[in-house]
Amino acid sequence: AQTVTQSQPEMSVQEAETVTLSCTYDTSESDYYLFWYKQPPSRQMILVIRQEAYKQQNATENRFSVNFQKAAKSFSLKISDSQLGDAAMYFCAYFSNAGNMLTFGGGTRLMVKP
Amino acid sequence: DTAVSQTPKYLVTQMGNDKSIKCEQNLGHDTMYWYKQDSKKFLKIMFSYNNKELIINETVPNRFSPKSPDKAHLNLHINSLELGDSAVYFCASRQEGLANTGELFFGEGSRLTVL
Numbered sequence: 001a002q003t004v005t006q007s008q009p010e011m012s013v014q015e016a017e018t019v020t021l022s023c024t025y026d027t028s029e030s031d032y033y034l035f036w037y038k039q040p041p042s043r044q045m046i047l048v049i050r051q052e053a054y055k056q057q058n059a060t061e062n063r064f065s066v067n068f069q070k071a072a073k074s075f076s077l078k079i080s081d082s083q084l085g086d087a088a089m090y091f092c093a094y095f096s097n098a099g100n101m102l103t104f105g106g107g108t109r110l111m112v113k114p
Numbered sequence: 115d116t117a118v119s120q121t122p123k124y125l126v127t128q129m130g131n132d133k134s135i136k137c138e139q140n141l142g143h144d145t146m147y148w149y150k151q152d153s154k155k156f157l158k159i160m161f162s163y164n165n166k167e168l169i170i171n172e173t174v175p176n177r178f179s180p181k182s183p184d185k186a187h188l189n190l191h192i193n194s195l196e197l198g199d200s201a202v203y204f205c206a207s208r209q210e211g212l213a214n215t216g217e218l219f220f221g222e223g224s225r226l227t228v229l
Contacts, residue, residue: 033216039155043202045220052215089155095216101147101170102206102218104157 002027004094006105013082014113020067021077021108023092032096034068034075039107040088048090051075079110087112117141120205120221127195128229134191135224137205144210145169146188147218148180151202160203163188164210192226200228 003026013019025034036048051059051068058066063080079086092105118139127133139146147170148160161180162170168180177193192199202225206218 035217043223043225045204045206045223047217050215050217091157095218097214097216100145100164101159101162102216103159107155107157 002029002094002096002099002103004092004103004105006090006092006108008108009106010109010111012111012113013079015082015084017082018078018080019082019110021079021090021092021110023075023077023105025073025075025092025094025105027073027094027096029096029098032094034066035093035095035102036064036066036075036077037091037093037104038086038088039091040085045091049077082112084112084114086110118205118207118219118221120203120224122224123222124225124227126227126229129195129197131195132191132193133195133226134189135203135205135226136187136189137221138187139205139207139219140186141207141209141219142186143207143219144185145208146182146185147204147206147208148188148190149204149206151204151223153201157204161188161190195226195228197228200226202226 032053034051038046067076089107094103145164147162163182166182179191182188202223205221
């Protein structure tokens with residue numbers, strides 16, 4: 001079974017600074033997708049960024065980018081120019097067509113200090 | 115228009131009662147899911163249906179019974195509620211086939227509190 005590990009239960013960052021959230025995963029499959037979801041206090045699950053495993057280029061969405069290291073099975077999220085609205089729980093997640101479900105890490109609570 | 119909608123958003127009930135949470139998606143997706151988020155925010159798969167057929171059934175007490183009347187709906191019925199059932203339950207959907215990106219689209223969650 002696939003597992004996803006987020007080793008940082010909590011992180012804090014100063015507004016306008018950069019923060020990196022860590023994620024590692026374990027799988028024997030070669031074809032899969034990786035995601036970061038954001039869950040603000042409203043509890044809505046919001047997709048932040050997606051990475052296809054077959055793509056070597058790291059995904060980027062505005063201030064959000066990933067560092068995907070396939071051999072190391074690492075998928076970190078970098079948030080640049082942090083804003084107060086970035087404060088939320090962030091979940092790393094893994095999907096494969098073989099498993100047909102999204103497996104989540106335990107989450108990282110990000111606090112943004114003004 | 116809400117893509118994945120769940121009702122009710124909040125549910126408070128007594129131990130031993132039976133309750134249902136409804137989910138509907140208007141995205142035309144083939145696969146739907148139920149996830150449970152516990153008090154420590156951990157998200158765990160419960161069930162998955164594809165075109166009304168059950169394809170994933172994780173280790174969940176048989177007091178939980180999903181029902182899919184059609185591919186746009188996946189309801190969750192819980193019998194004999196226990197304190198440990200208190201959680202947020204998320205419905206989600208995903209497109210199969212060439213449009214599949216692995217992304218799940220989530221509802222807003224239903225917070226169940228069992229007293």
